[in-house]
Amino acid sequence: xxxxxxxxxxxxxxxxxxxxxxxxxxxxxxxxxxxxxxxxxxxxxxxxxxxxxxxxxxxxxxxxxxxxxxxxxxxxxxxxxxxxxxxxxxxxxxxxxxxxxxxxxxxxxxxxxxxxxxxxxxxxxxxxxxxxxxxxxxxxxxxxxxxxxxxxxxxxxxxxxxxxxxxxxxxxxxxxxxxxxxxxxxxxxxxxxxxxxxxxxxxxxxxxxxxxxxxxxxxxxxxxxxxxxxxxxxxxxxxxxxxxxxxxxxxxxxxxxxxxxxxxxxxxxxxxxxxxxxxxxxxxxxxxxxxxxxxxxxxxxxxxxxxxxxxxxxxxxxxxxxxxxxxxxxxxxxxxxxxxxxxxxxxxxxxxxxxxxxxxxxxxxxxxxxxxxxxxxxxxxxxxxxxxxxxxxxxxxxxxxxxxxxx
Amino acid sequence: xxxxxxxxxxxxxxxxxxxxxxxxxxxxxxxxxxxxxxxxxxxxxxxxxxxxxxxxxxxxxxxxxxxxxxxxxxxxxxxxxxxxxxxxxxxxxxxxxxxxxxxxxxxxxxxxxxxxxxxxxxxxxxxxxxxxxxxxxxxxxxxxxxxxxxxxxxxxxxxxxxxxxxxxxxxxxxxxxxxxxxxxxxxxxxxxxxxxxxxxxxxxxxxxxxxxxxxxxxxxxxxxxxxxxxxxxxxxxxxxxxxxxxxxxxxxxxxxxxxxxxxxxxxxxxxxxxxxxxxxxxxxxxxxxxxxxxxxxxxxxxxxxxxxxxxxxxxxxxxxxxxxxxxxxxxxxxxxxxxxxxxxxxxxxxxxxxxxxxxxxxxxxxxxxxxxxxxxxxxxxxxxxxxxxxxxxxxxxxxxxxxxxxx
Numbered sequence: 180x181x182x183x184x185x186x187x188x189x190x191x192x193x194x195x196x197x198x199x200x201x202x203x204x205x206x207x208x209x210x211x212x213x214x215x216x217x218x219x220x221x222x223x224x225x226x227x228x229x230x231x232x233x234x235x236x237x238x239x240x241x242x243x244x245x246x247x248x249x250x251x252x253x254x255x256x257x258x259x260x261x262x263x264x265x266x267x268x269x270x271x272x273x274x275x276x277x278x279x280x281x282x283x284x285x286x287x288x289x290x291x292x293x294x295x296x297x298x299x300x301x302x303x304x305x306x307x308x309x310x311x312x313x314x315x316x317x318x319x320x321x322x323x324x325x326x327x328x329x330x331x332x333x334x335x336x337x338x339x340x341x342x343x344x345x346x347x348x349x350x351x352x353x354x355x356x357x358x359x360x361x362x363x364x365x366x367x368x369x370x371x372x373x374x375x376x377x378x379x380x381x382x383x384x385x386x387x388x389x390x391x392x393x394x395x396x397x398x399x400x401x402x403x404x405x406x407x408x409x410x411x412x413x414x415x416x417x418x419x420x421x422x423x424x425x426x427x428x429x430x431x432x433x434x435x436x437x438x439x440x441x442x443x444x445x446x447x448x449x450x451x452x453x454x455x456x457x458x459x460x461x462x463x464x465x466x467x468x469x470x471x472x473x474x475x476x477x478x479x480x481x482x483x484x485x486x487x488x489x490x491x492x493x494x495x496x497x498x499x500x501x502x503x504x505x506x507x508x509x510x511x512x513x514x515x516x517x518x519x520x521x522x523x524x525x526x527x528x529x530x531x532x533x534x535x536x537x538x539x540x541x542x543x544x545x546x547x548x549x550x551x552x553x554x555x556x557x558x559x560x561x562x563x564x565x566x567x568x569x570x571x572x573x574x575x576x577x578x579x580x581x582x583x584x585x586x
Numbered sequence: 587x588x589x590x591x592x593x594x595x596x597x598x599x600x601x602x603x604x605x606x607x608x609x610x611x612x613x614x615x616x617x618x619x620x621x622x623x624x625x626x627x628x629x630x631x632x633x634x635x636x637x638x639x640x641x642x643x644x645x646x647x648x649x650x651x652x653x654x655x656x657x658x659x660x661x662x663x664x665x666x667x668x669x670x671x672x673x674x675x676x677x678x679x680x681x682x683x684x685x686x687x688x689x690x691x692x693x694x695x696x697x698x699x700x701x702x703x704x705x706x707x708x709x710x711x712x713x714x715x716x717x718x719x720x721x722x723x724x725x726x727x728x729x730x731x732x733x734x735x736x737x738x739x740x741x742x743x744x745x746x747x748x749x750x751x752x753x754x755x756x757x758x759x760x761x762x763x764x765x766x767x768x769x770x771x772x773x774x775x776x777x778x779x780x781x782x783x784x785x786x787x788x789x790x791x792x793x794x795x796x797x798x799x800x801x802x803x804x805x806x807x808x809x810x811x812x813x814x815x816x817x818x819x820x821x822x823x824x825x826x827x828x829x830x831x832x833x834x835x836x837x838x839x840x841x842x843x844x845x846x847x848x849x850x851x852x853x854x855x856x857x858x859x860x861x862x863x864x865x866x867x868x869x870x871x872x873x874x875x876x877x878x879x880x881x882x883x884x885x886x887x888x889x890x891x892x893x894x895x896x897x898x899x900x901x902x903x904x905x906x907x908x909x910x911x912x913x914x915x916x917x918x919x920x921x922x923x924x925x926x927x928x929x930x931x932x933x934x935x936x937x938x939x940x941x942x943x944x945x946x947x948x949x950x951x952x953x954x955x956x957x958x959x960x961x962x963x964x965x966x967x968x969x970x971x972x973x974x975x976x977x978x979x980x981x982x983x984x985x986x987x988x989x990x991x992x993x
Contacts, residue, residue, distance in 0.1 A: 317771070317775055320775055320779065321775065321778065321779050327772055327775060327776060356771075357771060357772065357775075358768070359768075360767060360768050360771045361765070361766075361767050361768030361771075364724070364763075364764060364767045364768075365734055365764065368724055368727055368728065368734060368764075368799055369734060371728065371797055371798045371799030371802065372727065372728050372797050372799050373797070374797060374798050375794070375795050375796065375797055375798070376783075376792075376794045376795070376796060376797075376798055376801060377794045377795055379798055380794065385783075387782070387783045387784045387787065388782050388783070388784055389782065389783060390778055390779050390780070390781060390782055390783075391778045391781050391782070391783055391786055391801045391802055391804070391805065392775055392778030392779050392802065392805070394783060394798045394801040394802060395778065395798055395799065395801060395802030397798070398798065398799070
């Protein structure tokens, strides 16, 4: 098969973010904090989700007739809940929809922000289904030192970057919570009534000193998981199942949602979880929208991209060229290599780079150049696409309206 | 003056709900529980509000040119926050608005429910100002064993009883939270962000087992206190001050609101608080919309009114007629007398009944007849007024729209 997991490249991938040394700091993975050395197998066990097996990927290809996305084959989308049921339903011709989101806290998105949207765009093409994108401007206001009006403005700005990923305007609704809350409020109330503070405290680790908006918010993030939150799209059908692509840190919201769903007479949303996209400075450092040096932004120029990768991308290379030639580079910690696993979709070429770098034939400067050559045109294409997204187009995407439900 | 507080009738009123025996059960006054023997002077001290003095009432009459409502003169509206500032502003010709509300949990309103609306109607006439009425269908859903759709329907039904109190359609907005939440959400978020769970726990006595909607709700009740929640009425003016007439048990919401207001750059709402309207069975029993016998409903027939008063109204009369003639009735506990202090606005007649009953010249059956004669036409007038409130009229009152801001 085309899957690469079993080979040496996949071993490097599997080792991503794993330290050989004993754990030094606590591992925290929740919607606001990702810290410590992440063991993704342990995360699956702790969260109670399912690994995405080769068999499931094979079935995905068989049922949809689509080639599996490299991020599936490479284990970047590595965990799921009920993806098998999604495939059962698709096979039977039943309707479904996708739901993802973005917390608009920065002017420009970085490459990590694009991962779920790029994958969601792929899924929309595969399943030929409706997508709803929640812009949680309310969440960002409650958690960050930002003015509400600024969060609302950023939701509109960020929608441009999302639209630039290529979503089908006839099948996609993007909504700001601030604008859309009235439509969701009945479901929000039903979710809130079915959820105690003890439960959210257990799931999210809140303490009593946090603001009361944070207590209420998980229900806002949960609500789009239910088709009754979109009456203008689904005409009051409360049973259309939902599939949520997201990074694994968002899972706590949907564990809560799945817990509450049966008590409301709704179906549980299915999920497909990605690993974290590492920061330039290394898998352990936090990629932050407020730290220019930690990420490549969608607005960066070719020169900025080149300079940042050369200056900041954590290297798995050795101290000296001699040592590097002898021992080879360490793909498991080398950020250029890891980013290539995300953005270089040519399996053969990725394998070649892996072998060349691990053997020491390829130097750090050279693997950085490979990365620069992959992401520079990608960012430029994104910028070109975004430049065509007018305010009118954004307003259309953001208007609650009928969507095309045809497969 | 026409004020009656200093005389014997007022002494009976002041003793309302006070027991001579030592307190036997804990006194609880919050938005969901009113229990124990209420000492209104102590409540003013505990809540930190101000008593409504004779001097303030005199100034109210001077500034507004209106005769003080009997409920002001009789100390039924007995407590306030910043009513003096409201009068200052009115004197200077500044705009203001009134805000009150109703939690729609029953089909029919009882007489106790009408108190705040009757008084608010009086205040609208006096101040010639806009009124907003919040129907907290969301609150009732979160607190009661009711379906959301039922709470929403009851909000519409209850609006008819409210409208029947005579509010000016050109100056009044009635809104269901479920329908209106989108307009208030920015202010709700600002209030939530400025309020910790520790604070609401202290104010409302929540524990961690309550649903998260209850944690969030106080901000929903607070939001209409700020004119920016009504942009279509006040055209974006965020500084129009608000006066809230309510029963004293609702004060915790507005203590929280007043605490948070300066941090949001908003003015603090002013309040005017009423005492509780006692249940038929006596001041200590709970008047409940679900206990037919505890209240007179707006839908009751003359026969039902007569039967209920005769059967259930707790009597301050003596065991035997002989004893009653000798010792006299006790106005401080007699529900017929106490209800007359609410609904018989003729001071001389009320004084006469007080004197006749306390002296023993008037018997329990006779004072009950006095009450029946007062409330039967009142309820019939209300029913006649309500019968003219069409669904279209309700929809007009409940449509967010421009209102007449002229004095």
